[in-house]
Amino acid sequence: xxxxxxxxxxxxxxxxxxxxxxxxxxxxxxxxxxxxxxxxxxxxxxxxxxxxxxxxxxxxxxxxxxxxxxxxxxxxxxxxxxxxxxxxxxxxxxxxxxxxxxxxxxxxxxxxxxxxxxxxxxxxxxxxxxxxxxxxxxxxxxxxxxxxxxxxxxxxxxxxxxxxxxxxxxxxxxxxxxxxxxxxxxxxxxxxxxxxxxxxxxxxxxxxxxxxxxxxxxxxxxxxxxxxxxxxxxxxxxxxxxxxxxxxxxxxxxxxxxxxxxxxxxxxxxxxxxxxxxxxxxxxxxxxxxxxxxxxxxxxxxxxxxxxxxxxxxxxxxxxxxxxxxxxxxxxxxxxxxxxxxx
Amino acid sequence: xxxxxxxxxxxxxxxxxxxxxxxxxxxxxxxxxxxxxxxxxxxxxxxxxxxxxxxxxxxxxxxxxxxxxxxxxxxxxxxxxxxxxxxxxxxxxxxxxxxxxxxxxxxxxxxxxxxxxxxxxxxxxxxxxxxxxxxxxxxxxxxxxxxxxxxxxxxxxxxxxxxxxxxxxxxxxxxxxxxxxxxxxxxxxxxxxxxxxxxxxxxxxxxxxxxxxxxxxxxxxxxxxxxxxxxxxxxxxxxxxxxxxxxxxxxxxxxxxxxxxxxxxxxxxxxxxxxxxxxxxxxxxxxxxxxxxxxxxxxxxxxxxxxxxxxxxxxxxxxxxxxxxxxxxxxxxxxxxxxxxxxxxxxxxxxxxxxxxxxxxxxxxxxxxxxxxxxxxxxxxxxxxxxxxxxxxxxxxxxxxxxxxxxxxxxxxxxxxxxxxxxxxxxxxxxxxxxxxxxxxxxxxxxxxxxxxxxxxxxxxxxxxxxxxxxxxxxxxxxxxxxxxxxxxxxxxxxxxxxxxxxxxxxx
Numbered sequence: 001x002x003x004x005x006x007x008x009x010x011x012x013x014x015x016x017x018x019x020x021x022x023x024x025x026x027x028x029x030x031x032x033x034x035x036x037x038x039x040x041x042x043x044x045x046x047x048x049x050x051x052x053x054x055x056x057x058x059x060x061x062x063x064x065x066x067x068x069x070x071x072x073x074x075x076x077x078x079x080x081x082x083x084x085x086x087x088x089x090x091x092x093x094x095x096x097x098x099x100x101x102x103x104x105x106x107x108x109x110x111x112x113x114x115x116x117x118x119x120x121x122x123x124x125x126x127x128x129x130x131x132x133x134x135x136x137x138x139x140x141x142x143x144x145x146x147x148x149x150x151x152x153x154x155x156x157x158x159x160x161x162x163x164x165x166x167x168x169x170x171x172x173x174x175x176x177x178x179x180x181x182x183x184x185x186x187x188x189x190x191x192x193x194x195x196x197x198x199x200x201x202x203x204x205x206x207x208x209x210x211x212x213x214x215x216x217x218x219x220x221x222x223x224x225x226x227x228x229x230x231x232x233x234x235x236x237x238x239x240x241x242x243x244x245x246x247x248x249x250x251x252x253x254x255x256x257x258x259x260x261x262x263x264x265x266x267x268x269x270x271x272x273x274x275x276x277x278x279x280x281x282x283x284x285x286x287x288x289x290x291x292x293x294x295x296x297x298x299x300x301x302x303x304x305x306x307x308x309x310x311x312x313x314x315x316x317x318x319x320x321x322x323x324x325x326x327x328x329x330x331x332x333x334x335x336x337x338x339x340x341x342x343x
Numbered sequence: 344x345x346x347x348x349x350x351x352x353x354x355x356x357x358x359x360x361x362x363x364x365x366x367x368x369x370x371x372x373x374x375x376x377x378x379x380x381x382x383x384x385x386x387x388x389x390x391x392x393x394x395x396x397x398x399x400x401x402x403x404x405x406x407x408x409x410x411x412x413x414x415x416x417x418x419x420x421x422x423x424x425x426x427x428x429x430x431x432x433x434x435x436x437x438x439x440x441x442x443x444x445x446x447x448x449x450x451x452x453x454x455x456x457x458x459x460x461x462x463x464x465x466x467x468x469x470x471x472x473x474x475x476x477x478x479x480x481x482x483x484x485x486x487x488x489x490x491x492x493x494x495x496x497x498x499x500x501x502x503x504x505x506x507x508x509x510x511x512x513x514x515x516x517x518x519x520x521x522x523x524x525x526x527x528x529x530x531x532x533x534x535x536x537x538x539x540x541x542x543x544x545x546x547x548x549x550x551x552x553x554x555x556x557x558x559x560x561x562x563x564x565x566x567x568x569x570x571x572x573x574x575x576x577x578x579x580x581x582x583x584x585x586x587x588x589x590x591x592x593x594x595x596x597x598x599x600x601x602x603x604x605x606x607x608x609x610x611x612x613x614x615x616x617x618x619x620x621x622x623x624x625x626x627x628x629x630x631x632x633x634x635x636x637x638x639x640x641x642x643x644x645x646x647x648x649x650x651x652x653x654x655x656x657x658x659x660x661x662x663x664x665x666x667x668x669x670x671x672x673x674x675x676x677x678x679x680x681x682x683x684x685x686x687x688x689x690x691x692x693x694x695x696x697x698x699x700x701x702x703x704x705x706x707x708x709x710x711x712x713x714x715x716x717x718x719x720x721x722x723x724x725x726x727x728x729x730x731x732x733x734x735x736x737x738x739x740x741x742x743x744x745x746x747x748x749x750x751x752x753x754x755x756x757x758x759x760x761x762x763x764x765x766x767x768x769x770x771x772x773x774x775x776x777x778x779x780x781x782x783x784x785x786x787x788x789x790x791x792x793x794x795x796x797x798x799x800x801x802x803x804x805x806x807x808x809x810x811x812x813x814x815x816x817x818x819x820x821x822x823x824x825x826x827x828x829x830x831x832x833x834x835x836x837x838x839x840x841x842x843x844x845x846x847x848x849x850x851x
Contacts, residue, residue: 001642001707002673007436007773009681009759011357011514012708015766017717075714117715117767232720281719286733288723330734337751338351338589338728339602 017116021076023230024276027221028083031272034217035087038145038210040153042091045162046098047083053102054082061111077116081105084124084276088269088316089131090142092153092161092172097138101127121323122283125316132311140312144177145210148201151175180208181268182312184259194259203259207266215271222275234288236274238295239302240265246303258307268306273298273315283323290326290333297322349597351590353725354582355760357514357681359553360705364517364640364647369525371651372637372664378420378446378655379692380406381433385481386488387413392444398425401455403631406444409476415489416479420633420653423448434658434677434691436684443692446655457629468494468540471626475540478625479632479695483617484508484519484586485678487696490618494540496607502543503610506595507534507619509550509557510579510586513679516699518636519616521649523550523557527564530616532623534574541612545573548616549595553581583681584758588613590727602754617698637661637693641675643668643703652693658700659689669702676701681759714767722761722771728754732761732771739774744785747778755779 003010035043058078062069082102089101105127113119132139146152153175160167161175178186180203187197197203204212225231247261264270269277278284278298285294298318305314383389390407400406400419407417423446431443463471476491496502507530511519523530534546550558561576568574579585579594589600592611600606606613617635624630633654640647644667652661662669669675669689676683677697722732730751738746755775762771 001705002670002703003676003685003707004710005708005770006674006685007770007776008676008678008683008685008757009762009772010676010683010685010704010708011680011706011759011763012768013355013706013763015721015764016768017714017766020719020766071712071714077717115715117717232724282717284718286718286720286723287731288720291720334731334750335352335723335729337602337730337754338593339599339604339754 017077018075020230021080023225023228024080025076025083027225027230028087028218028276030221031214031217032083032087034210034214035091038214039091039143040146040158041155042143042153042158042162043087045158046086046089046091046093049095049098049162050082050086050102051079053099054078054106057103057106058111061107061115065111065115067115072116075116078106078110081110081123081127084272085127087272088124088128089139090176092141092143092158092175093131093138094165094172095163097131097135100134101131104130117282119282120326122277122280122319125277125319128316129320132316136311138172140178140182141172141176142179142182143175144202148209149175149177177202179268179312180204180211180263181306184263185306185312188256188258193256194263195255198259198263203263206260206262208263211268212266215266218271218275222271222279225275225279231275231279232288232291234291235279235284235295235298238292239274239278239299240270242296242299243270243303244299246300250303250307264303264306268313269315270302273302273319277315277319278322283319283326285326285329285333287330287333287335289335290329293329293333294322294326297325348577348579349594351585351593351727352729353723353727353760354584354590355725355763356581357583357763358705359581360515360640361517361520361553363644364515364638364649365521365556367648369521369636369649369651372653372656372661374421374448374450374452374653375656375660376448377426377657378423378448378653379431379443379657380417380420380446380655381431381441381443381692381694382407382417383441384417384487384654384695385415386486387411387415389442390414390417392428394425394428394444396425396428399423400425400446401453403455403457403633405477405631406446413489413492415481415491416477416631417444418479418631418633419446420655421446421448422451422453432688432691434686434694434697436686438687459629460626463536463626464539468542471536471540475622475625477631478621480618480621480625481632481695482615483621483635483695483698484615485682485696485698487694490614490622493607493612493614494537494622496541496543496612500607501610502541502607502612503545504596504612505534505537505541505543505546506592506606506611506613507546507548507616508586508588508591508613509548509554509561509616510591511554512551512581512583512586513681513683513699514583515640515701515704516638516679517640518638518649518698520554520557521638522620522636523554523616524560526620527557527560528567529620529623530561531564531568531571531574531619532627533619533621535568535571536622536626537612537614537619538574543612545575546571547575547577547595549577549579549591551581551585552578583760584727584756587727587756587758589756602751632695635693635695635697637697638699639665639667639702640699641667641702642705643673652697654694655692657689658686658691658693661693661700662689662702667702673702676704680704681763682757708762709768713765713769716765716767716769719766721764721766725760725764727758727760728756730755732775735778736769736771736774739778742781744778744782747775748782752778752782 105123109123109126157167247264301318302314388411391410392407394406402421404419426447427445430440433441472491480490481487637652646665674685
C-alpha cells in the first residue's frame with residue numbers, strides 16, 4: 001500500500017474508537033439477556049427506545065454544532081451511553097423518563113461540554129442521576145424477578161405499561177417491587193438483622209434473586225473486555241477490592257449495619273459500574289496509578305452511599321463524584337519519566 | 344556472566360516483514376553515471392570542498408574536508424570528474440536543496456593509494472580517531488553523528504561498556520541483519536578498534552531474537568578471536584523500540600540514562616554494527632566510507648533486498664534496479680516505517696544515513712481524519728519513556744508550550760508507538776514535533792530578544808553615563824569657573840584691601 005501520511009509513523013494499528021465501542025456493546029449482550037430473562041421484555045424495550053432517542057439527539061446536536069454526522073454517529077459512543085443508562089433504570093420506567101434521561105445525557109452531559117472526548121462526567125450516569133433526583137419514586141420501583149412475580153411480564157403488558165402506564169386497568173405499582181438493596185435498607189431501619197433479611201426469597205443466594213446472576217454476567221462481559229484490551233483491569237479490580245475491603249471492615253465492626261460483603265458485590269449496579277461505567281475512559285483517570293485511585297474511590301463511595309446515604313444504590317453518585325477528582329488524581333499520579341525526570 | 348535482561352515500559356510487538364528483504368545476499372548496486380554527494384551527510388558543520396569543477400578524482404580521494412570539530416570529511420565513491428559543485432535536491436523531509444559535489448563517473452573505479460594499518464595497537468587512540476574522522480565515518484544507524492567523537496572518552500569519563508546496537512527493531516529494515524550475517528568478522532575488526540580507542544573493558548553485541556542467522560554468524564566469528572573474551576552477544580526480545588539507544592541500554596544493563604545526560608555519563612557508548620564495520624575497513628584496509636548497505640523493500644518492491652550502494656547513487660537508479668512498482672510521484676520512505684520520513688522525488692542521492700528505502704507498507708496509517716481523543720490512555724501504556732502522550736497532545740493543541748515542557752516533552756523519542764495504537768488515529772508525533780519546533784523557535788526568539796534588550800539597556804546605560812559625565816564636566820567647569828571667579832574676586836578684594844590699606848596708609 002502506498003503511504004498516505006507525510007510524516008511518521010506510517011504504520012497504524014487496527015485499533016479504532018468504533019471497534020472499542022462495538023466490543024463494549026458485545027460484552028453487554030449476556031447481561032442484557034439475563035436481565036430480560038429475569039425482568040421481562042421491558043428491558044429490551046427500554047434499550048431500544050434509549051438507543052433511538054440517543055441517535056436522534058446526537059444527530060441534532062452534531063447538526064447544531066456543525067460537525068460531520070457520519071464519523072460521529074457511527075462511532076458507537078451514543079449507543080453505549082444510551083444502553084448503559086437503559087440498563088440502569090427500572091425495566092418498566094415510563095417512556096418519557098427514558099427520553100428525558102437519554103436526551104439530557106447526550107445534550108447536556110456530552111455535547112454542551114464539546115462532544116465525544118470532552119465530557120468531564122459520565123453521560124449515562126448524569127442522565128441517571130437527573131432521573132433519580134427528579135423522579136425518585138419511579139426510579140426506585142423495580143420489578144420482582146419473573147419467577148416470584150405474581151404475573152410474569154409479557155411483551156404486550158410491558159409495552160403498555162411503559163407507554164401508557166397501565167395494563168388491564170392496573171398501574172405499574174401493581175407489578176413493582178423493591179430491589180434487594182432497597183429492601184435491605186428499609187428493613188435495617190426496622191431493626192431487622194441483615195442475616196434474617198437475607199434469608200428472604202428476594203435475596204436469592206447472596207446478591208438477590210436474579211441480581212446475582214446479572215452481576216456475574218456483567219462481570220464476565222467485563223473480563224472479556226479486559227482480555228480484548230478494550231479496558232484495563234485497574235479500575236474494576238480497584239473498585240471491587242475497595243468495596244470488598246470496606247464492607248468487610250464495617251461488617252466485622254458491626255454486622256447489623258448492612259448485608260454481607262458478597263451481597264454488596266453481587267447486588268445492584270456493582271458489576272455494571274465496575275466494568276462498564278467506571279471504566280469510561282473519557283471521564284476517568286488516564287494514568288495507571290490514577291485508575292487504581294479512581295476505581296477504589298468509586299468502590300468506597302458506592303458503599304458509603306448505600307449504607308449511609310439516602311438512596312439504595314450509590315454507583316452513579318460515586319462515579320460522578322470521582323469524575324470531579326480526575327484532574328487532581330491525574331496530576332498527582334504521573335509516572336516517573338525515563339531518565340528520572342519527575343514533575 | 345550475563346546478567347538477566349531488564350525491560351523498558353511500553354513498546355509494541357510489530358510485524359517485522361523482514362524476510363521480504365533477507366532472501367538474497369547483499370548485492371552491489373551497479374555504478375551510476377552520476378553521483379551527487381551532499382556536503383552535509385552528518386550532524387554538525389558541512390564539509391568544505393577541496394576540489395574544483397573539472398578535477399579528476401580517484402575512488403576514495405578526499406573531496407571535502409571537515410570543518411570545525413563536529414564534522415567529517417567526504418570522499419569520491421568512485422573515479423571520475425567533478426562536474427558541478429552547487430545546490431542539488433537532497434533527501435530531507437523539507438524537500439530543500441543543499442550544496443553538493445557532483446561526479447561524472449568514468450566506469451574505471453580506480454582506487455587512490457590506500458594506507459593499511461596491520462597492527463592498530465601500534466598507534467595511539469588519538470591517531471586512530473583522526474583516521475576515522477578523515478575516513479568520513481558517521482553513525483550508520485540513521486542519525487549520522489560523527490563517530491570519532493563517540494570514540495573519545497575524554498578525561499572525565501571511563502567507558503566500561505561498548506554496546507553494539509544490532510537490535511534493528513523497526514519493521515522492514517534488514518541492512519544491519521544482513522551485514523552481521525555476511526561480514527561478522529569485519530564488524531569484530533571494528534569492535535576491537537573501538538574497544539581500544541575507548542579503553543573500554545567489555546563489549547556487548549545486542550541482537551533481537553528474530554535474527555538467529557546474524558546471532559549465529561557473530562557467535563561463529565567470535566570463536567576465532569579468543570582474545571575478545573570480554574565480548575558477548577546478548578539476545579534481546581524483539582519489541583519496538585528496543586533499538587532506541589536509551590531503551591536498549593535499559594534492556595541490556597537495567598540502567599537508565601538520566602535526563603539531559605549521555606550514555607557515556609553512565610559508562611556506556613553505543614555504536615551501530617555498520618559503523619563498526621566501517622571503522623574496521625578504514626583502519627585495516629585504508630578504505631574511507633564511500634558506500635553502505637541499503638535495504639530496499641516494501642509492498643511495491645518485488646525484488647527486495649540489501650544493496651551495497653555508493654553514496655551519491657540516485658535513489659531512482661536503485662529503485663529501477665529493484666524493479667519497483669512505484670507510481671510516478673508516489674511518496675516513499677527513507678528509514679523505517681515508524682521513524683523514517685517520506686520523500687516525494689526520486690532524483691535524490693543515497694547518503695550516509697540512508698539505511699532503508701521503503702516503497703509501500705502493510706498496515707498503512709490512514710489519511711488524517713482523527714476523531715477526538717477519548718482519553719483511553721493506550722498511548723501512555725505503550726510509551727517507552729513513560730510519558731503521558733495524551734496530556735502532551737492536549738497542551739500541544741492548545742499551544743500551551745510551557746505545560747508541554749512540564750510534561751517532559753523533550754524526553755519524547757518520537758518512536759511513534761502512541762500514534763500507532765491511538766484508536767482515534769490522532770497524529771500525535773506530528774503534534775509533538777510541532778511543539779518541539781515551536782519551543783526551540785521561541786527560545787531562539789527569546790535569545791534574540793534578550794540580546795536586543797541587553798543592547799538597548801547598555802545603550803541606555805551608555806547614554807546615561809555620557810549624560811552624567813557631561814553633567815559632571817559641566818559641574819566641574821562651573822565649579823572651576825566659580826572658583827576662578829572667587830579667586831579673582833578675592834584677588835580683587837585683597838587688592839582693594841591693599842589699595843585701601845595703602846589709602847589708609849596714605850591717609851595716615
